[in-house]
Amino acid sequence: xxxxxxxxxxxxxxxxxxxxxxxxxxxxxxxxxxxxxxxxxxxxxxxxxxxxxxxxxxxxxxxxxxxxxxxxxxxxxxxxxxxxxxxxxxxxxxxxxxxxxxxxxxxxxxxxxxxxxxxxxxxxxxxxxxxxxxxxxxxxxxxxxxxxxxxxxxxxxxxxxxxxxxxxxxxxxxxxxxxxxxxxxxxxxxxxxxxxxxxxxxxxxxxxxxxxxxxxxxxxxxxxxxxxxxxxxxxxxxxxxxxxxxxxxxxxxxxxxxxxxxxxxxxxxxxxxxxxxxxxxxxxxxxxxxxxxxxxxxxxxxxxxxxxxxxxxxxxxxxxxxxxxxxxxxxxxxxxxxx
Ligand SMILES: C[S@@+](CC[C@H](N)C(=O)[O-])C[C@H]1O[C@@H](n2cnc3c(N)ncnc32)[C@H](O)[C@@H]1O
Numbered sequence: 001x002x003x004x005x006x007x008x009x010x011x012x013x014x015x016x017x018x019x020x021x022x023x024x025x026x027x028x029x030x031x032x033x034x035x036x037x038x039x040x041x042x043x044x045x046x047x048x049x050x051x052x053x054x055x056x057x058x059x060x061x062x063x064x065x066x067x068x069x070x071x072x073x074x075x076x077x078x079x080x081x082x083x084x085x086x087x088x089x090x091x092x093x094x095x096x097x098x099x100x101x102x103x104x105x106x107x108x109x110x111x112x113x114x115x116x117x118x119x120x121x122x123x124x125x126x127x128x129x130x131x132x133x134x135x136x137x138x139x140x141x142x143x144x145x146x147x148x149x150x151x152x153x154x155x156x157x158x159x160x161x162x163x164x165x166x167x168x169x170x171x172x173x174x175x176x177x178x179x180x181x182x183x184x185x186x187x188x189x190x191x192x193x194x195x196x197x198x199x200x201x202x203x204x205x206x207x208x209x210x211x212x213x214x215x216x217x218x219x220x221x222x223x224x225x226x227x228x229x230x231x232x233x234x235x236x237x238x239x240x241x242x243x244x245x246x247x248x249x250x251x252x253x254x255x256x257x258x259x260x261x262x263x264x265x266x267x268x269x270x271x272x273x274x275x276x277x278x279x280x281x282x283x284x285x286x287x288x289x290x291x292x293x294x295x296x297x298x299x300x301x302x303x304x305x306x307x308x309x310x311x312x313x314x315x316x317x318x319x320x321x322x323x324x325x326x327x328x329x330x331x332x333x334x335x336x337x338x339x
Contacts, residue, residue, distance in 0.1 A: 034132040036063025037325040038266055041312055042125060043067045045264045045332040051075040052122030055256075057106035057249065058082065059091050060131040065099070068125075072098055079116060081106050083155035086133065105155065107248035113256055120258035128246065129268040130154065130236065132324065138207075142236055144228040147208030152232075152239045162239045163205045171195040181243075181271065182234030186218050190231050193217035207232075237269070246272055250279045254304055257335035262308070266330045273311075273329045280305055280333045301338075308332040 042064055046054065050073040056065045059080040068078050080101040082088050091101030102112050106126065113119070130142060134154065138146025141162065150163040169177075171191050179187035193213050197204055204210050211228040218227040237243065253263050267273040286301040309332060314325040 034061040034063060035322040035324070036060075037127065037318070037322065037328045038312065038314055038330050039063055039067060042127065042264050042266060042330060043071065045308065045312075045330065046123040046125060046262050047334075048072065049076075049122055053077045053118060053120075054079070055109065055112070055121050055124045056080040056127075057109065057124060058127045059087050059101055060127065061087065061090055061133065062094065064125055064127060065091070065094075069094075069096060069099060074098070079112055079118070079121075081109070081112060084131070084134065085156060086137075087131065103155075103157075105245060107245045107252070109249055109252050109256065118256070121256055121261060122258055123262045123264070124253050124257065125264045126246075126249070127266045128242070128272050141207055142232070144207055144211035144214075144226055144232055147206055150205055150207050150210055152236050154240050159239070159241075162210075162235050163203070165235075165239060166194060166204050166210075167198065177238045178231050178234045180234070181237040181269075182230035182232075184230040184234065186220075189217045189219070190214050233269075237271075243271055243275060246275050250276070254283075254335070259335055259337040261335045263305070263333045263335070264330065265332075266328050268327045268329075273331070276331050277311075280307055280331060283333075302336070304336055304338045305333040306336050308334050 046068070048054070048068065048071050050071065052072070054068055054072075054077070056068065056078060057080075059065055059082040062080070065078060065080050069076075072078065076098055078099050080091050080099065081104050082091065082101065083103070083105045085103065088101055088103040091099075094101070100116070102115070104112060109124075113121075134140050135142050138148045141148050141151030150161060150166070152162040153159055166174075174194060175188045175191035178184045178190050184190060190213075193216060194204065194210070197209075197213055204213065210231075211226070214228040214231045215221070215226075221227050250263075257263060265276045267276055283303040283305040284307065286303055312330040312332075314322075314328050319326045
């Protein structure tokens with residue numbers, strides 16, 4: 001880690017026990033690798049200037065970050081963010097004066113900017129969702145493949161665990177979360193079964209328990225997929241406020257990007273991709289005013305982002321080598337000089 005290492009403010013409040021457990025899980029994670037999705041495509045899309053300043057908002061295990069660093073010269077800078085302490089610890093192990101990692105949520109990108117006196121950056125990369133180590137380390141509580149405490153927080157220093165959220169959420173809201181974020185057609189039945197467990201006085205505290213309840217509520221089991229897949233995905237998105245985080249960072253990227261700076265976002269869920277697409281599209285339609293609106297054409301607001309190419313998906317070869325990449329969609333936009 002680098003550059004006069006100001007430690008990220010949120011870290012100061014991290015309790016020693018959480019830190020220790022995260023570092024332990026980092027040690028375990030050395031076997032749980034993350035295969036970076038759209039590695040070259042995303043870094044190429046940043047259109048790097050060797051001496052530019054870049055932000056990787058989702059460091060993970062640093063696949064994109066390391067390739068960016070390999071293309072920067074001595075004066076270039078890369079500021080990484082990850083809300084996950086194990087990812088943060090991995091970033092701290094990078095000994096490179098051009099690199100700094102902060103333990104923040106990416107929606108707090110302004111805090112990163114002010115911590116480092118950055119007024120503008122030349123590119124921002126977001127590779128959304130979770131990393132393979134997060135899914136593959138049972139104790140994180142993201143997966144039904146292991147029986148573990150039902151946590152699901154990417155940032156174990158803040159917010160409520162999935163188990164805690166399940167103690168208060170209403171059946172209606174839970175059904176909506178499972179339907180919207182998990183695209184589960186039996187969402188109502190699953191929500192009813194979960195809430196029944198609670199009202200019968202049995203707290204749902206483990207992934208195994210939840211997986212069983214979900215399986216019991218789904219009338220039609222698909223042989224190729226665990227019946228809990230969609231519910232677990234939905235709860236993860238809810239626990240981590242993933243869509244809110246994305247909606248919060250996008251307008252901040254507009255403010256922080258220098259003219260010609262690139263925004264590159266890789267989504268793994270249609271709801272995420274829709275937020276990104278609509279945000280970029282919204283800029284194309286800034287001058288959409290009613291036909292008889294009393295302004296001169298010259299006064300009409302112009303797009304602050306220019307769409308760069310079409311949405312990009314992984315090649316068949318990448319999906320074959322890394323099936324987890326199959327739902328990825330990458331969108332790229334460039335900041336214009338319009339204020
Ligand atoms: C798909 S992985 C990124 C993998 C990375 N590009 C690589 O090549 O190793 C997503 C990472 O982003 C982090 N993350 C997701 N949402 C975040 C948020 N709102 N703020 C900060 N980090 C976030 C997760 O903790 C995870 O480590």
